[in-house]
Amino acid sequence: MRTLYVQGDSLLHRLSPRLKLLLLAGASVALFVVSSLPLLGIMAVCSAGLYAMLGLSLRDSWQRLRPILLTIVIVALFTLLVDTPVQAATVLLRLTSLMLLAAAITATTGIGAFIDEITWLALPLERLGLMKASDIGLSVGLVIRFVPEVLLRYISIRDAHYARGLKPRPLTLAVPMIILTLRSADEIAAAIDARGLRGQK
Incomplete structure (x- = not known):
């Protein structure tokens, strides 16, 4: 079976899965709080830089990101039709940054580590008797x-x-x-x- 995980020894690979998930959550909040296009552009460039640390070729990167990237473009075009160009650019930069961050973290974290961390985060729900x-x-x-x-x-x-x-x-x-x-x-x-x-x- 194929996997999204990419073998490597980058900084993202060495960070703990818990820290990466917390940083992703914090970055997601920041992306939707910030409305300045220059700041969103800087965040998009930084996200692209983190993804580039994986060392994937342009072809492999395109194959991995194409489905969600096309979806983001469609959403941005729809926003352009019903709203202003500034709002469409904001949506495009926010979603692209979030996609690149999530893809970088997914590619540098094994499935077992993901399961362990999600299970740990869900423990309060188990203590409340809502689910396992x-x-x-x-x-x-x-x-x-x-x-x-x-x-x-x-x-x-x-x-x-x-x-x-x-x-x-x-x-x-x-x-x-x-x-x-x-x-x-x-x-x-x-x-x-x-x-x-x-x-x-």
């Missing part, structure tokens, strides 16, 4: 782990269309992707239950 912290950690870990698998599945379905001389369309791509993803989700859920990993009844 381990279930939340496992859910978040699975989402992060299978994002590249969903993207790979999309590419495979798209290439199969081209191989048959068919033009890929949103509906013909979405339907088999949804079916295959749900089938995988059922298989994973059955495997988790068979091993007794879920503590919540």
Whole structure:
């Protein structure tokens, strides 16, 4: 299976997962508090610099960021239609910075560390009797782990269309992707239950 994690020895790799998640939370708040375009531009450049520390090629970076980047561009264009150009630029810079920060942290933190930290953060909810912290950690870990698998599945379905001389369309791509993803989700859920990993009844 593919993974979002990138092997390396950068500063981000050496930071503790807990500190990285806290810094990401703080940066997210700062991004949505700041409204100055110059400051947001500086934050976007800094975020790009952190992501560049991963040492990925432009091609690999584009493949990783393309889906969410295209979504951000669409949101910014929609904002431009219903609001001012300044507001559209603000949305673009905020979301791009947040995307780059989240991608850098995801790429420098192993899935096991993510699950441990999310479980730790969810412990207050478990003490309140709302849910099992381990279930939340496992859910978040699975989402992060299978994002590249969903993207790979999309590419495979798209290439199969081209191989048959068919033009890929949103509906013909979405339907088999949804079916295959749900089938995988059922298989994973059955495997988790068979091993007794879920503590919540």
